[in-house]
Amino acid sequence: MKALYFQEHGTVNNLKFGEINEPVLDSNTHVLIRVRACSLNHLDLWVLAGWRGLELPLPHYGGADIAGEVEDPGESEVLQKGDRVVVCPGYLDGPEDEWSRAGQDSLSPSYKILGEARTGGFAEFISVPNHAVHKIPDNRSFEEAAAPLLVGLTAWRMLMTQASIKKGDSVLIVGSGGGLNSFSIQLAKSLGAQVIALTSSENKEEKSLKLGADIALNYLQKPDWSKDVIRVTEGLGADIVVDNVGAASFSHSLKAVKRGGTIVTVGNTSGPKLEIDNRYIFSKQIKIIGSTMGSAKDFDALLQHLWSNKLKPVIDQSIPLENGKEAYKILEEGKQFGKVVISV
Numbered sequence: 565m566k567a568l569y570f571q572e573h574g575t576v577n578n579l580k581f582g583e584i585n586e587p588v589l590d591s592n593t594h595v596l597i598r599v600r601a602c603s604l605n606h607l608d609l610w611v612l613a614g615w616r617g618l619e620l621p622l623p624h625y626g627g628a629d630i631a632g633e634v635e636d637p638g639e640s641e642v643l644q645k646g647d648r649v650v651v652c653p654g655y656l657d658g659p660e661d662e663w664s665r666a667g668q669d670s671l672s673p674s675y676k677i678l679g680e681a682r683t684g685g686f687a688e689f690i691s692v693p694n695h696a697v698h699k700i701p702d703n704r705s706f707e708e709a710a711a712p713l714l715v716g717l718t719a720w721r722m723l724m725t726q727a728s729i730k731k732g733d734s735v736l737i738v739g740s741g742g743g744l745n746s747f748s749i750q751l752a753k754s755l756g757a758q759v760i761a762l763t764s765s766e767n768k769e770e771k772s773l774k775l776g777a778d779i780a781l782n783y784l785q786k787p788d789w790s791k792d793v794i795r796v797t798e799g800l801g802a803d804i805v806v807d808n809v810g811a812a813s814f815s816h817s818l819k820a821v822k823r824g825g826t827i828v829t830v831g832n833t834s835g836p837k838l839e840i841d842n843r844y845i846f847s848k849q850i851k852i853i854g855s856t857m858g859s860a861k862d863f864d865a866l867l868q869h870l871w872s873n874k875l876k877p878v879i880d881q882s883i884p885l886e887n888g889k890e891a892y893k894i895l896e897e898g899k900q901f902g903k904v905v906i907s908v
């Protein structure tokens with residue numbers, strides 16, 4: 565089968581499009597999916613670059629967000645050849661532990677992500693456990709179904725399960741042009757929040773507003789943007805600050821959050837070493853909460869919300885698998901607004 569793979573960790577130039585062995589199906593537990601679309605996440609760039617301790621069998625190909633058709637349902641009693649489906653991007657790969665027993669999958673050390681710990685969807689076929697496969701409504705294209713999976717699962721757990729977002733909360737999204745963050749605008753809005761989007765260009769401000777943000781601010785024009793957040797929240801600050809940018813933004817987020825409010829983080833695009841002035845934490849009595857991906861229960865809740873609220877993710881563009889290098893480049897340069905999807 566054809567895949568977009570790499571034989572050595574490194575830069576986008578290490579990506580190759582070509583023939584690779586097809587997966588072997590364990591039909592008792594697994595389903596073979598013919599991949600139709602798979603969207604790209606920042607994670608795919610980290611995996612391509614590699615990090616200390618990451619030991620993947622090579623060649624490897626990424627891709628966590630898979631939508632396609634069932635090619636071989638194996639022993640599944642609910643799936644049939646030709647069913648249009650998506651795959652949950654997170655899975656448990658190890659013995660049960662206290663976290664998996666409590667349904668807190670993404671807290672377990674054996675929690676893994678498709679395309680990170682094993683090969684993903686940047687290929688024609690993938691074999692996955694049948695319990696991870698969910699049917700999609702007929703009115704969704706494969707691209708629309710693939711785009712919100714990892715970011716949706718992450719945003720759902722981050723805002724709902726961890727930050728306990730409520731109707732009427734003011735929510736600041738730092739770096740709103742990214743794949744995860746642009747989806748978080750839509751999700752927060754659909755949950756009744758007042759959304760403040762912080763981004764880097766007029767064009768992205770406009771797009772954030774179109775997506776549902778109530779206010780858009782620009783962090784390049786106003787490096788001291790926490791003051792603007794305080795101003796637009798009537799001197800209070802935001803109930804919830806979503807900060808996945810890290811080193812470049814966290815000291816400002818501490819200022820922008822309301823007294824008694826919450827900062828939630830799932831990542832650090834600009835670096836992991838944060839500048840923290842502890843006085844903001846204890847005197848404002850804020851909560852700083854971490855979140856990562858989500859559980860099978862979070863994923864079920866997300867899909868239900870997606871399909872019933874007709875939430876459609878923003879697709880910056882869709883690029884064929886053979887030109888997949890271009891998709892990686894767009895994400896590397898941060899040119900996208902929303903998701904870049906690879907069609908297979």
Ligand SMILES: NC(=O)c1ccc[n+]([C@@H]2O[C@H](COP(=O)([O-])OP(=O)(O)OC[C@H]3O[C@@H](n4cnc5c(N)ncnc54)[C@H](OP(=O)(O)O)[C@@H]3O)[C@@H](O)[C@H]2O)c1
Nearest residue numbers: 606739740741742743744763764812830831832833856857
């Ligand atoms: N732990 C988890 O479960 C999990 C899951 C998904 C993602 N993540 C992490 O979350 C982060 C976002 O992922 P993604 O796929 O959405 O990445 P992405 O599409 O590449 O978006 C990153 C965004 O960060 C913003 N940004 C970069 N530098 C900034 C700065 N100096 N100040 C403010 N904003 C800045 C930019 O926003 P603008 O375009 O608005 O300028 C950019 O679009 C990554 O670090 C990723 O690893 C973690």
